[in-house]
Every structure is written in structure tokens, then in C-alpha cells.
Amino acid sequence: AQSVTQLGSHVSVSEGALVLLRCNYSSSVPPYLFWYVQYPNQGLQLLLKYTTGATLVKGINGFEAEFKKSETSFHLTKPSAHMSDAAEYFCAVNTNRDDKIIFGKGTRLHILP
Amino acid sequence: EAGVVQSPRYKIIEKKQPVAFWCNPISGHNTLYWYRQNLGQGPELLIRYENEEAVDDSQLPKDRFSAERLKGVDSTLKIQPAELGDSAVYLCASSLRQQYNEQFFGPGTRLTVL
Numbered sequence: 409a410q411s412v413t414q415l416g417s418h419v420s421v422s423e424g425a426l427v428l429l430r431c432n433y434s435s436s437v438p439p440y441l442f443w444y445v446q447y448p449n450q451g452l453q454l455l456l457k458y459t460t461g462a463t464l465v466k467g468i469n470g471f472e473a474e475f476k477k478s479e480t481s482f483h484l485t486k487p488s489a490h491m492s493d494a495a496e497y498f499c500a501v502n503t504n505r506d507d508k509i510i511f512g513k514g515t516r517l518h519i520l521p
Numbered sequence: 522e523a524g525v526v527q528s529p530r531y532k533i534i535e536k537k538q539p540v541a542f543w544c545n546p547i548s549g550h551n552t553l554y555w556y557r558q559n560l561g562q563g564p565e566l567l568i569r570y571e572n573e574e575a576v577d578d579s580q581l582p583k584d585r586f587s588a589e590r591l592k593g594v595d596s597t598l599k600i601q602p603a604e605l606g607d608s609a610v611y612l613c614a615s616s617l618r619q620q621y622n623e624q625f626f627g628p629g630t631r632l633t634v635l
Contacts, residue, residue, distance in 0.1 A: 417561070444626075451525070451612055451626030452564070498563050508577060509624070511563030 410435050410503040414512035422520045427471075427486040429515050431499030434480065440502040441482040442509065443473055447495045455497075458482065469493070494519045523547070525627035527613050533633045539601035542630045546594070546615030553590060554624060555598050556612040564612055570596065571618070600632075608634045 415430040433439055440459050444452040456467025463475040469492075473484045482499060499512040526545040534540050546553050551572050556564035567586065569577040572593040581588065585604070590596040600607055610631050614624040 449628070449631075451614075451628045452624075453626070454623055457623065500563075508566060508569065511565070513561070513563050 410439070410501050410510050412499050412501045412510055412512040414497075414499050414515050416515055417513065418516045418518065420518040420520055421489045423491055424488050427484070427489045427493065427517065429484040429497050429499075429517065431473075431482045431484065431512060432480050433482065433499075433501045433503075435501065435503040437503050438477075440509075441473075441475060442500040442502075443467065443471070443482075443484050444498045444500060444511075445469075445495050446498065446514075452498060455484070489517075489519050491519050491521070493517060525613055525615055525625055527611075527627035527630055529630055530628060531631050531633075533635065534603055535635050536605055537602040539599065540603050540632060541597055541599045542611050542613075542632075544596045544598070544613030544627060546596075546613070547625055550615035550617055550625070551593065552616045552618055553596050554614040554616075555588060555596070556614065558610040558612055558629070560609070567598070603632075603634045605634050608632055 412433045442457045443455040445455050446452045455471050456465045458465045458475045466472045471486045473482050496514045496516050498514045500509045502509040528543050553570040555567040558564045568581045568588050570590045573590050588598045610629040612629045613627045616624045
């Protein structure tokens with residue numbers, strides 16, 4: 409069964425500091441991997457996705473993630489945090505090549521001034 | 522291009538009352554999803570439609586939940602009767618088939634059952 413684990417339900421970083429949100433998945437086949445962001449009282453917005461090809465994926469708002477098969481990880485990073493990055497971030501996985509994706513429990517990112 | 526539209530945005534009802542949520546997906550998107558998002562959790566799929574056909578409703582509590590997408594466009598999710606544990610945000614999403622599952626989400630309906 410496919411699953412995704414996000415380490416840390418809350419992460420706090422200072423404005424201008426590196427953002428690192430961790431995601432590990434379980435899969436017996438090459439997965440499709442996603443990061444979504446959810447701002448308060450809004451739906452989810454796709455940040456980036458990995459399907460095939462280059463393992464370093466760049467997304468919107470300066471975020472990027474690297475697929476590491478050996479570590480079964482897909483961690484999200486941003487070099488310099490901005491106050492507007494404060495939101496909930498969800499990692500998601502699809503391993504069945506159908507339209508069903510499984511979401512992690514989310515990580516709330518707090519940006520400290 | 523308009524995004525996924527959901528209404529109402531907020532709903533407060535007493536337990537045992539019925540409630541319905543409406544979703545209009547992005548034009549041309551043939552796949553529609555209903556998710557439930559409990560507080561502090563990620564979205565969990567309730568039902569997925571391909572056009573008007575429900576292709577995955579394995580997680581839908583069928584004793585009280587029902588959904589329809591009669592013309593393969595907009596959709597309604599109903600709960601009857603509502604229970605306290607149904608308090609959550611109900612999200613609708615849509616996608617094009619064969620698009621690596623890039624799902625576009627609506628803003629959700631926040632349901633509070635008293």
C-alpha cells in the first residue's frame with residue numbers, strides 16, 4: 409500500500425532562512441510525487457510534482473524538491489523564507505498510476521520575523 | 522479561466538439535519554473528486570468521478586453520504602443525517618484525464634455540526 413509520512417507537524421524558520429520540509433513515501437514501484445500548499449480558508453494549490461526524468465524539480469514561489477529513490481524521500485526546500493510562505497504544506501504520492509493520490513498529514517510552516 | 526467553484530463556503534447545522542454541498546469543476550475537466558479534510562489532517566478521498574460515473578467510492582460512508590454528477594459536469598455531495606463527527610472541510614477537485622493527476626482544488630466548504 410502506498411503511504412506518505414511528513415516529519416514534523418509544525419516547522420518554524422526565521423525570515424530569510426532556509427526552509428526544509430521533510431517527506432518520505434512507501435512504494436514498490438516508481439511513484440508520482442507532489443507538494444501542495446494550503447493557505448488559510450483556501451483549497452490546495454500545486455507547488456510542484458515529480459513524475460519522471462530529472463530528480464530535482466522546481467516549482468512556484470521559489471520552492472524545489474528532490475526525488476531520492478534510495479532514501480524514499482521527496483523533501484521540499486526554499487533557500488530564503490518569506491513571510492508569505494506561512495501556510496500548510498502537504499506531500500502526496502501516487503504509485504498506482506491511477507487518479508488516486510494519498511496525502512500526508514501536512515506540515516504547518518511558521519515564519520518568524 | 523475560472524477555477525473550481527464550491528458553495529456554500531461555510532455551513533452550520535445541528536446533528537441529524539441534512540446538508541448538501543455543490544461543486545462546479547474547471548470547464549473541460551472530466552475527473553471530479555470529493556475529499557474530506559479533518560482538522561490537522563490531509564485530505565482523504567471520498568469519491569472520484571470519471572464523467573458521470575463514480576469509479577471509486579470505496580471510502581464514501583454510504584449509509585449517510587451520497588453524491589451525484591448527473592450530466593458529468595457539476596456535482597453534489599449530500600449527508601443525511603449529519604453527525605457530530607462529520608464536522609470537517611469538504612474539498613472538491615477536478616483534473617483532466619492523463620495529466621499526471623494534477624488536481625485543481627476548490628476553496629472547500631467548512632461544515633460544523635452542533
